[in-house]
Amino acid sequence: MQTIVMDMTGGVDEQQIIYAGMILQKGGLAAFPTETVYGLGGNALSAGASEKIYAAKGRPSDNPLIVHVARTEDIVPITSAVPETAWKLAEAFWPGPLTMILPKSDLVPRETTGGLDTVALRFPSHPAAQALIRAGGGYVAAPSANTSGRPSPTTAQHVIDDLGGKIDVIIDGGPVGIGLESTIVDLTEDIPVILRPGYITQQMLEEVVGEVRMDQAFVSNDPQVHPKAPGMKYRHYAPKADLKIVEGSAERVSSRIRELVHADLAAGRSAGIIATDESAAAYPEGIVRSVGSRSDEITIAMHLYATLREFDEMDVSVIYSEALDTPQIGQAIMNRLIKAAGHQIIHV
Ligand code: TXA
Ligand code: MG
Numbered sequence: 266m267q268t269i270v271m272d273m274t275g276g277v278d279e280q281q282i283i284y285a286g287m288i289l290q291k292g293g294l295a296a297f298p299t300e301t302v303y304g305l306g307g308n309a310l311s312a313g314a315s316e317k318i319y320a321a322k323g324r325p326s327d328n329p330l331i332v333h334v335a336r337t338e339d340i341v342p343i344t345s346a347v348p349e350t351a352w353k354l355a356e357a358f359w360p361g362p363l364t365m366i367l368p369k370s371d372l373v374p375r376e377t378t379g380g381l382d383t384v385a386l387r388f389p390s391h392p393a394a395q396a397l398i399r400a401g402g403g404y405v406a407a408p409s410a411n412t413s414g415r416p417s418p419t420t421a422q423h424v425i426d427d428l429g430g431k432i433d434v435i436i437d438g439g440p441v442g443i444g445l446e447s448t449i450v451d452l453t454e455d456i457p458v459i460l461r462p463g464y465i466t467q468q469m470l471e472e473v474v475g476e477v478r479m480d481q482a483f484v485s486n487d488p489q490v491h492p493k494a495p496g497m498k499y500r501h502y503a504p505k506a507d508l509k510i511v512e513g514s515a516e517r518v519s520s521r522i523r524e525l526v527h528a529d530l531a532a533g534r535s536a537g538i539i540a541t542d543e544s545a546a547a548y549p550e551g552i553v554r555s556v557g558s559r560s561d562e563i564t565i566a567m568h569l570y571a572t573l574r575e576f577d578e579m580d581v582s583v584i585y586s587e588a589l590d591t592p593q594i595g596q597a598i599m600n601r602l603i604k605a606a607g608h609q610i611i612h613v
Contacts, residue, residue, distance in 0.1 A: 268429050270421065273298075274439040277396045285434045286400020289314075294321060296410040296424045297397050298438030299389040301362045301447050301463070302417035302570070303424050304333065304407030305432065306397065309343075312376035315406055321431045324413040328495050329379035330406040331364050331387050331447075335398040340386050343404065345370045350474045351452050357473045360390035362443055362464045366451040377406050379495055383453055393438045409446060410435075415577075416502045416570035416605070419444045423574060444567035445597050449494055450477070460494035462597040464566075502605040504573045506537065506581045510606050512588035513613035519547040521613045522585045526551040529583055537576040539586035541565070552581060562591040566598055573605060 271281045285295045289306060292314050296305050305322065307314030309332040319326045334340060337355045340347060344367045351365055369384035378384050389395065398405045409417035412427040421437035428435070448463030450470060457477045459467055470477045480493050511518045511525075522538060527550055529536040536551040542558040554572045557564030569589075576584050586606070589598045603610065 266430055266433070268425070268432055269434050270425065271434060271436045273393050273436055277393050279396070281436075282393070282396045282400050285397055285436060286402070288433045289397070289401030289405065292317070293433040294318060295397065295401075295434035295436065296418075296421075296428060296432060297391075297394050297407070297436045298421070298441055299333075299391045299394045299407075300442045301389075301445060302419055302441055302443075303410040303421065304331075304389075304394070304405075305410035305424075305428065306333070306401065306405040306407040308402060309333075309377050309404040309406035310372055310374065310402075312374040315374065315376040318406060318408060321428055322408060322411070322413045324408065326376070327379045328408075329381055329385060330377050330408050331385040332373065332377065333394065333398050333405040333407050334386065334388050334403060335395045336403075337388060339403050340367070343370050343373050343384060344368060344386070348452055350457060353473050354450070354452075354470065355388070358465055358469075359388040360395065361388075362390075362447040363387065364447045364449045364461075366449065366453055366460070368453060381495075383451075385449065387447055391438065391442075393436055397436065414503055416504070416573045417446055419567065419570050423571070426574075440567070442567075443563065444570060445594065445601060448597070451493065458493070462594075462600050464594050464597065466593055466596070502570070502573065502601055503607070504584060504605060505577045506584045507609075508573075508584040508586065508606040509609045509611055510586050510588055510602055511611045511613060512590075515544065517613040518587050519544050521611065522587070523548060523550070525583075525585055534582040535580070537579070537581040537584040539569075539572055539584060539589075541587060541589070544587060551585075552576075552579065556589070559591060562594050562598070565589055565591060566594055569598060569601065 364387040448465040449461040451458045545555040556568040
């Protein structure tokens with residue numbers, strides 16, 4: 266299949282968006298930028314389109330998709346009950362990087378929700394995403410636009426690398442703004458539960474709706490405790506190399522990573538290091554990549570997946586990452602990093 270790449274790095278092109286929207290309405294697939302990561306969109310109300318999304322990604326079909334809307338009120342027809350908390354959260358954070366889980370209506374096929382009675386809803390803030398959702402009929406199911414098991418795409422090139430030739434359209438909107446997937450909050454229980462941490466933190470949610478809990482799977486950090494979001498149980502974001510996180514004081518971390526890299530190189534293994542602007546100069550050996558300054562969390566979030574992809578391309582055998590537990594979105598960054606590392610953490 267020929268994939269059309271639409272250049273919208275300079276802004277939304279209405280003509281091309283109408284064409285991409287038509288493709289969605291006819292059951293085709295279009296990847297598009299959002300403020301978090303690129304999404305792979307299909308018509309959320311069509312069972313066939315959702316099946317195509319699973320096939321293109323190579324994703325297990327019990328892993329539900331997020332339905333994207335371009336107006337808050339559009340959630341009414343596709344849900345069976347909207348609690349007060351949902352309206353409050355929508356008012357505070359939509360459009361933006363928050364996904365809410367609500368009971369679904371019969372309009373949403375089970376193929377879209379991975380067989381569940383609930384549906385995940387998000388109103389993204391990216392103008393190209395909003396324009397495409399409107400042109401595509403208002404309801405766009407979209408997982409991250411990566412091959413299943415690869416890091417989420419933060420540039421159109423990442424999407425081309427994974428899905429070029431497998432989908433109809435890729436809208437290039439340039440690099441995304443946040444670089445980590447949306448916060449997911451489950452509103453089907455009395456107290457909202459965060460199923461996936463993201464840019465919108467627990468504290469930000471609590472300021473709007475009172476008590477919010479974290480899914481036990483994060484609190485315990487025990488790989489045996491299964492998260493409630495079906496997708497969080499898979500080993501997502503897994504780099505080809507053996508990734509280990511080194512956690513502790515800055516000096517101990519850099520000295521341990523230096524030792525480990527030295528031993529790897531001596532044994533003939535190539536080693537990558539995920540460092541920060543503050544520490545990059547502390548590593549004389551290995552392939553060093555800074556994901557940004559510790560004082561700029563968004564830059565770190567933005568560069569994490571691209572760095573993992575870059576190491577994949579270089580085929581390094583091992584990667585050591587400093588723990589990146591920055592104050593606010595650090596919880597989300599560490600959640601993705603720990604999953605990518607298959608829970609291998611070296612405490613120093
Ligand atoms: O930022 C994002 O959310 C991006 C952009 C494209 O919007 N999308 C994204 O989709 O990250 P995806 O499919 O890669 O991740 C969706 C997650 C999965 O872990 C899935 O299991 C969970 O949301 N999920 C979807 N529907 C759910 C439901 N009804 N109940 C619980 N978890 C659900
Ligand atoms: Mg994903």
